Amino acid sequence: MKMRNIGQSLAATALLALCGVQLSAAEIPAAAPKAYPEGELGRMVKLGEAIMNETDTHPLTKEYVGNKLKCKNCHLQGSDGKPGTAPGIATWIGTATAFPAYSKREKSVQTLQDRSNNCFMRSMNGKRIPVDSEASVAMATYITWLSTGMPIKQNTKMPCSPMNSDRWMGGAKHFARIQKKATHANYVNGHKLYEAKCASCHGKNGEGMGTFPPLWGKDKSGQWLAYNTGAGMSKLNKGAAWVKSNMPLGQGGTLSDQESADIMLYVDAQPRASFDLQKRLPPKCEMGIYNSKVLKEKHSVRSNFKQFGLDVDKIRGDHKIK
Ligand code: HEC
Ligand code: HEC
Structure with missing residues (x-):
C-alpha cells in the first residue's frame, strides 16, 4: 500500500x-x-x-x-x-x-x-x-x-x-494552441523528425515492424493497419500529448512540445480509415445496446485538420488526402 x-x-x-x-x-x-x-x-x-x-x-x-x-x-x-x-x-x-x-x-x-x-x-x-x-x-x-x-x-x-484526467485536458488545450499555428514548414520538420526518431521502429511508411506497431496506411491485402480518424490518437493535440509522454519507446518526455506537435502533424496527415459511427454500431442499435445519446459522428483526416483551422492540402503541400 x-x-x-x-x-x-x-x-x-x-x-x-x-x-x-x-x-x-x-x-x-x-x-x-x-x-x-x-x-x-x-x-x-x-x-x-x-x-x-x-x-x-x-x-x-x-x-x-x-x-x-x-x-x-x-x-x-x-x-x-x-x-x-x-x-x-x-x-x-x-x-x-x-x-x-x-x-x-x-x-x-x-x-x-x-x-x-x-x-x-x-x-x-x-x-x-x-x-x-x-x-x-x-x-x-x-x-x-x-x-x-x-x-x-x-x-x-x-x-x-x-x-x-488533467493530463488529457491540459495537454489537449496546450497542444491545440501549438497545432493551430502549424504550416507546411512544421509538416516538413515533422517528417524529418519522424525519419530520425521514429522510423527505425515504426517503418518509413508507418507500416510497423515485428513487435513495433503500425501508425498508418494499409497492408498488401488492402486492410487498414492502424487507428482510425475517430481515435484520440488521430486528434493532433491528443496525439501529440500521448507521444510527448510515451515516445520514443523508453524515452518518454525527451521530445520538446514543438517536436511532438510537428511529428504528430506529419503522422496524422497520413492515410487512415475514416470513422462513421453509424457504420460501427450493431444493426438497429438503440440505447441499452449502445450506451450513448449521440448516434451520429463522422471524421476523416481532412475534418480532423479542419478542427484546428488547418487545410490538410496546404499542410502536406499536395492533394493526396481524400
Ligand atoms: C525503439 C522503438 C521505438 C521508437 C524509436 C518509437 N516507437 Fe513508438 N512504439 C514502439 C512500441 C514497441 C510501441 C508499442 C508499445 C508496446 O506494445 O509495448 C509503440 C507505440 C507507438 C504508438 C501507439 C501505437 C500505434 O501504433 O498507434 C504511437 C502513436 C507511436 N509509438 C509513435 C511513435 C513516434 C511518433 C515515435 C518517434 C518520436 C516513436 N513512436 C518512436 C516502439 C518505438
Ligand atoms: C491507438 C491507441 C490506442 C489503442 C490501441 C487502445 N487505446 Fe484505449 N485509449 C487511447 C486513448 C488515446 C485514450 C484516451 C482518449 C481520450 O479520452 O480522449 C484511451 C482511453 C482508454 C480507456 C480509459 C482509460 C483512462 O483512464 O484514461 C480505457 C478503459 C481504454 N482506453 C481501453 C482500451 C482497450 C480495452 C483497448 C484494446 C481493446 C484499447 N483501449 C486500445 C488509445 C488507445
Missing part, C-alpha cells in the same frame, strides 16, 4: 512534465498488485491481461479488431511487464476508480466496458464487443484489478483515470 501511494504521488508529479518540467517515465514506479486473485476471479484477470497483449490475434477478440493493434500498444506495459501499468499518459492505474464516469462525447454515463468498446471502434478500427461476453468482462476485470486498494473517485468530466 505504501509503495503504491509513493507511486501515485510521483505519477502526479509527472503530470507537470507534460508542459515543460522533465521527468523520465522510467523514474516513476507504478505497478499492478503483486499477486493475482484466487480462483475464477484470478482466471478472468489473467484472461483480460492476455487479451490486452494479443487483441488482434486473440481468438476471443480478433473478429472485433480492424487493424494490427493490441491494447498494450497505447496502454503501455510498465516495469512489471503488465499492459497499462506504465506511468505515462493513458496508464490504466486508477482507471477503474473513475467509473462509471460521465462522457461528453456520448453525453452519457459510461461503464468501463462501454469505454473499452469505444477504443474497439476507434483505436482498434473495429466493432463493439458484446458487454456480456467473457472477453469484455475479462478486460474490465483486469483493468479493475490494477486499481486494487485505491479509493473510488468517479469522474464527472471525462471517462478516465484521475491519473490521466
Whole structure:
C-alpha cells in the first residue's frame, strides 16, 4: 500500500512534465498488485491481461479488431511487464476508480466496458464487443484489478483515470494552441523528425515492424493497419500529448512540445480509415445496446485538420488526402 501511494504521488508529479518540467517515465514506479486473485476471479484477470497483449490475434477478440493493434500498444506495459501499468499518459492505474464516469462525447454515463468498446471502434478500427461476453468482462476485470486498494473517485468530466484526467485536458488545450499555428514548414520538420526518431521502429511508411506497431496506411491485402480518424490518437493535440509522454519507446518526455506537435502533424496527415459511427454500431442499435445519446459522428483526416483551422492540402503541400 505504501509503495503504491509513493507511486501515485510521483505519477502526479509527472503530470507537470507534460508542459515543460522533465521527468523520465522510467523514474516513476507504478505497478499492478503483486499477486493475482484466487480462483475464477484470478482466471478472468489473467484472461483480460492476455487479451490486452494479443487483441488482434486473440481468438476471443480478433473478429472485433480492424487493424494490427493490441491494447498494450497505447496502454503501455510498465516495469512489471503488465499492459497499462506504465506511468505515462493513458496508464490504466486508477482507471477503474473513475467509473462509471460521465462522457461528453456520448453525453452519457459510461461503464468501463462501454469505454473499452469505444477504443474497439476507434483505436482498434473495429466493432463493439458484446458487454456480456467473457472477453469484455475479462478486460474490465483486469483493468479493475490494477486499481486494487485505491479509493473510488468517479469522474464527472471525462471517462478516465484521475491519473490521466488533467493530463488529457491540459495537454489537449496546450497542444491545440501549438497545432493551430502549424504550416507546411512544421509538416516538413515533422517528417524529418519522424525519419530520425521514429522510423527505425515504426517503418518509413508507418507500416510497423515485428513487435513495433503500425501508425498508418494499409497492408498488401488492402486492410487498414492502424487507428482510425475517430481515435484520440488521430486528434493532433491528443496525439501529440500521448507521444510527448510515451515516445520514443523508453524515452518518454525527451521530445520538446514543438517536436511532438510537428511529428504528430506529419503522422496524422497520413492515410487512415475514416470513422462513421453509424457504420460501427450493431444493426438497429438503440440505447441499452449502445450506451450513448449521440448516434451520429463522422471524421476523416481532412475534418480532423479542419478542427484546428488547418487545410490538410496546404499542410502536406499536395492533394493526396481524400
Ligand atoms: C491507438 C491507441 C490506442 C489503442 C490501441 C487502445 N487505446 Fe484505449 N485509449 C487511447 C486513448 C488515446 C485514450 C484516451 C482518449 C481520450 O479520452 O480522449 C484511451 C482511453 C482508454 C480507456 C480509459 C482509460 C483512462 O483512464 O484514461 C480505457 C478503459 C481504454 N482506453 C481501453 C482500451 C482497450 C480495452 C483497448 C484494446 C481493446 C484499447 N483501449 C486500445 C488509445 C488507445
Ligand atoms: C525503439 C522503438 C521505438 C521508437 C524509436 C518509437 N516507437 Fe513508438 N512504439 C514502439 C512500441 C514497441 C510501441 C508499442 C508499445 C508496446 O506494445 O509495448 C509503440 C507505440 C507507438 C504508438 C501507439 C501505437 C500505434 O501504433 O498507434 C504511437 C502513436 C507511436 N509509438 C509513435 C511513435 C513516434 C511518433 C515515435 C518517434 C518520436 C516513436 N513512436 C518512436 C516502439 C518505438
